[in-house]
Amino acid sequence: MAYQTLQQEYLQIPVVTRAYTTACVLTTAAVQLEIITPFQLYFNPDLILRNYQVWRLITNFLFFGPVGFNFLFNMIFLYRYCRMLEEGSFRGRTADFVFMFLFGGLLMTIFGTFVSLVFLGQAFTIMLVYxxxxxxxxxxxxxxxxxNFQAPFLPWVLMGFSLLLGNSIIVDLLGIAVGHVYFFLEDVFPNQPGGGRWLKTPFILKMLFDNPEEDGNYNPLPEERPGGFPWGDGQQLGG
Known part of the structure; x- marks a missing residue:
């Protein structure tokens, strides 16, 4: 009975959130069990271009370090805010959500080359939060x-917390920068005088992921959020 309940809860997680968090957990488990090593996963442009180890373009987003506080912290925030986006402003727009993943991942890969980052999963989480x-x-x-603060300050609070833990803030800044680029191009620029929509989801993604029966205009109130974690919890002003 417990297994069936757990399975049912798992299958209720939106598809993109479920796929990404599961891949992250399985990758970390494989490293912990010494099936693979982080050296096979990290981002290395030379190995990608010269040895055709193209899987590194993906695996560097899946490993968050060994199991510990930092891993659990990142997983909770990844799951929480990825799911809130998918069930909120991206409800019925799975293809657009996948396109945001691809766009954000591409920008991070380009920027990560210049700042010599080898794992970009934490930056990707910060992008989703942003x-x-x-x-x-x-x-x-x-x-x-x-x-206590308003939501737009959350990425900066997380960056400060990361700094207190002794981590480099370059990762957080990268996530914030990429998140801002996406937000500006998707939410701000199209509404400006003379602006337009530069980010258009490819038709093939819509064919693969979108369900025409879903209502893409549904946008729940901000307080309709999954999970019960007290980290970064909040309520709508005036609610």
């Missing part, structure tokens, strides 16, 4: 019960 936070500006957040 896009969600900008699309929900009136949500009040509470971080570990210590800080």
């Amino acid at each position: 896009v969600w936070s900008r699309r929900n500006p009136n949500v009040r957040m509470n971080f570990f019960g210590l800080l």
Whole structure:
């Protein structure tokens, strides 16, 4: 019975969130079990171009380090904000969500080449957090019960927390930068005088992922959010 309940809960997770978080967990498990090593996963342009190890373009987004506090912290935020985006502003628009993944991953890969980053999963998580936070500006957040602030400050709070843990903020800044580029091109520029939509989801992605029966205009209120984690929890102002 417990297994069936767990399976049912798992299958209720939106498809993109389920696929990405599962891939991250399985990759980390494979490293922990010494089936593979991080040296087979990290981003290395020379190995990709000269040895055709193209899988590194994907695997560097799937490994968040050994199991520990940092891994769990990243997984919770990845799952939480990826799911909120997929069930919120991307509801019924799976192809557009996949396109955001591809666009963000491509930009991070290009930028990561110049800043010599070998794993980009954490930056990708920050990108998801940034896009969600900008699309929900009136949500009040509470971080570990210590800080109260509005949603757009969340990526910067996470960057400060990362700094306190002794991590480099380059990863967080990369995620914020890529998230801002996507948000600007998708949400800001098209609404400006003389602006237009530069990001258009390829038709093949719409054929593969979109269900025409779903209502792509559905956009739940910001407080309709999955999960019950107290990290980064919040409520809508005036609610």
